[in-house]
Amino acid sequence: MPRSPLSILVVEDHPTIARQVVDFLDGLNWHADHAATGALAIDLATREPYDVVLLDLNLPDVDGLAVCRAIKQRAPRNVPVLMLTARDAFEDKARGFHEGADDYLTKPFDLRELALRCEALARRGQLHVSQQMQLGPLTLLQREKRALYNSTPLALTQIGFQLLLKLCTAYPQAVSRSALMHEVWGANPPDSDALKSHIYALRKQLERAGAEQMIVTIPQLGYRVVLPDV
Structure with missing residues (x-):
């Protein structure tokens, strides 16, 4: 069954990883915006109704946890946040979930799994949308x-x-x-x-x-x- 198009914000400062993710999502006919800084991510996420935000924790200007917290507080709706990071310790994951993250994917990751997780998060979000x-x-x-x-x-x-x-x-x-x-x-x-x-x-x-x-x-x-x- 073909995937329904999703609107994704990719927050990643590593240009190669960002390009790979955006190109992959574009290949699914999804809409993908890219932000290389936390400030731009917060600005975009509070202006555009994305289905999912893919958020790297290691950003050059603002810590990813602070970005997640700001998005959850200021976005026009409760957009799901999927954290992408090399931090795989339990304590790191716990901090991410406490700041509002909805899911966690450790680098390196399979892009196919990334897409499946995005779909699951988007569906979960739609369950809470009134008809x-x-x-x-x-x-x-x-x-x-x-x-x-x-x-x-x-x-x-x-x-x-x-x-x-x-x-x-x-x-x-x-x-x-x-x-x-x-x-x-x-x-x-x-x-x-x-x-x-x-x-x-x-x-x-x-x-x-x-x-x-x-x-x-x-x-x-x-x-x-x-x-x-x-």
Whole structure:
């Protein structure tokens, strides 16, 4: 059975290891971002709704345990963290789990096992995601792939619902254009005009239901959901 595409943040300062992991994940048609420093990892993980964060403990600027703690405290949702490290002592693993790590993989590792662990963590995370999401007057019924605004059904296309769900899951953070395009089209997205067209249609449906300017453009980044009176 083919794997469902996942969005992964690879936090690794060793360029060869980072390239191997990113290339492998790209080969699975997954979306992989790379951060070589702890500061960049925290910034990305608190802006993008990743399915899993692969976190090396030995980073040049911030200790990996502190990065894990910051991600768990500040990310828009409880993203699973898989620690990658050469530290294999029980005490090291215990500290990692105490700081919020969800799994631990010791270097060197098999990339196939890495992918399996990512899938398991992503599935585990989805078990805790409610099938109904409520953001102010907006209701998303995930199982039925329907949305309502003040109980008024929105006539959304499948792509429109995917985009709205991605934006609402990240709320109040913005979602980059590349992340939105990967959510809908995977590793083979069309040109950016296609995304603009779908965002335009989604906005029109929200406006017809009384939601003015609910999806705002963040220049040079992407889009963000804004709720009334917030």
